[in-house]
Amino acid sequence: SAVISQKPSRDICQRGTSLTIQCQVDSQVTMMFWYRQQPGQSLTLIATANQGSEATYESGFVIDKFPISRPNLTFSTLTVSNMSPEDSSIYLCSVEDRLGGYEQYFGPGTRLTVT
């Protein structure tokens, strides 16, 4: 199984600013995913990030608001831009299991509060 770390674990930010969240995996993976979990809610997929290609965004999420980088097979960043209080959520990255299937490994999440 993959071990995933995220930085920062939490942050409090002012509206209008941006925050970049880092996701590090202890093994090389092709596909990485970014999710958002709003307070008391379930998880929503933001985008899929493959190394060497542009991220693919889900409906309701755009690159200008959530730019993603994937410079190598073990690392990705998600930036939350021009933040508003509605962006207060937990942001999680995940990676697929190399054997396929629906098994993914999730990071611990980054708890973001926008004031």
Next chain:
Amino acid sequence: LAKTTQPISMDSYEGQEVNITCSHNNIATNDYITWYQQFPSQGPRFIIQGYKTKVTNEVASLFIPADRKSSTLSLPRVSLSDTAVYYCLVGDPNDYKLSFGAGTTVTVRA
């Protein structure tokens, strides 16, 4: 992606068996049924996955009837540490896009 319906919450006591049923009436031929567990302040964790009949691992069992329109996650002899949200997901594993529903909050009491 097939829509799933599961109870919002369930209460249990230590040592009991907990069964969570998930309905997925429009499951497709290529879809698998997968369950995740999420503790507070943690990311979800894969529990079990199945296509039909019964699957068992060291954590849980998954029962899937022949029509595959529902499934039941069984947690044997739960403890306080099994208190978590349990998500039922249905989809094609080749898709990789996990679609999480509302989940079932299981509370285990002493």
